[in-house]
Amino acid sequence: GESKATVTARSYIEELISSVGKLDEFAATVRKDPDISTVGAAKKIKERALLYRRHVATVIDGQHAIFVATERKREIGQLFDRLFAVPSSQHEILLMASVRDHVARLPASERTSFLSAYAGDRMLAAAIATAPPYLVGLDAQRRDMFLDMAKRRIHPDEVAELEEIDQAVAEVYRSVQEAEKMLAEVADLRVARDGETWLARHEEDTTKRREGDVRDPVGDLVAEAERMLDVATDKAPPPKQEETPAGDPPPAAVPAVPAEGDGPAAA
Structure with missing residues (x-):
């Protein structure tokens, strides 16, 4: 089975993914703003989506790095335990x-x-x-x-590695905390801090999930962010597309064909 730390980290990532909906709300608000042009809105949405994705990537990478570092510290600790064993x-x-x-x-x-x-x-x-x-x-x-x-x-090598790990983990923690703070501002993120709540929610979701139906949190997030960028890009040309049907030549040319065919009869 997975450790509680792993389960909690995955559940936390799922919380981050679920908050992507806040980007949709932001995009809808920006598009409705009469003072922002369509191109300007597309740029704002793209900028917000990229910023969000960067902060989430920092959190996900940080959680993974901390997990790997913790596992390595445990291995070194076991080495010391054997050294001082009866x-x-x-x-x-x-x-x-x-x-x-x-x-x-x-x-x-x-x-x-x-x-x-x-x-x-x-x-x-x-x-x-x-x-x-x-x-x-x-x-x-x-x-x-x-x-x-x-x-x-x-x-000596393992002791030096431990010191490097502790220093690296401290730096990762700082970057993760900063990214979480930025996420709260960028996406209006509200994530529960109670690990037991995350664990319970994850277990409940797991029981509902079919066996073999495994989600890829990072892939889901990237796909959602890419969709946001596609939407933003597609929203830039709409004004021209809406004007083209109104002045489209084909509908006006259709009545001209029968008019030429009826010419001899009229004569």
């Missing part, structure tokens, strides 16, 4: 106990130097991680500092 071998368990005894018997000044020098040793890291701090003569803060040092020594 061993299954009885020999290793006894060896860890002797390592703890050795660290605990060291004078405080030597203990700090020893831990700093051997922080890259997996056995030492696991021995300290799997026992209460007082067994090795440390307090909780110093123990956490050592474990952080051990992670950086043993898995």
Whole structure:
């Protein structure tokens, strides 16, 4: 099954798509404005649709990036969990106990130097991680500092990646929040912030949906935006099209044909 975060993200995207109707309302209002020309209206509608689509794309891409980053952080977290796990071998368990005894018997000044020098040793890291701090003569803060040092020594690439992920996610969050704010102004968007509401609505929709009837939220959105742009483009020429039927030559030419045929009879 899908995680709650995935379901919530999809439901949120569906909320965004449903608000595309606000663009139709905007387009209708612009077309009725007597002070805006047809071409001007088409340009305004096109500009609004493109702006809306850009903001929604930012939100969708941001949600996806955050989901991928969260999954990667979980994988790295599992790597650290294995690093600090209790061993299954009885020999290793006894060896860890002797390592703890050795660290605990060291004078405080030597203990700090020893831990700093051997922080890259997996056995030492696991021995300290799997026992209460007082067994090795440390307090909780110093123990956490050592474990952080051990992670950086043993898995430097993963630690650096985690820091990059956190920084990237923070930037994505900012861009998503800005896009959501702009969407609220551009499309008069009103989206519920309650994840439980999104989840319940998604589950209700899923039960009504036939098996295999899978929606493509991004495709739906792009299709709707393209339709809006097509409508805007088509609305530019209507004045000329409406004038052409009135002065169309074919209807006037039709009576001229029988008139020529009746000429000899009239003579």
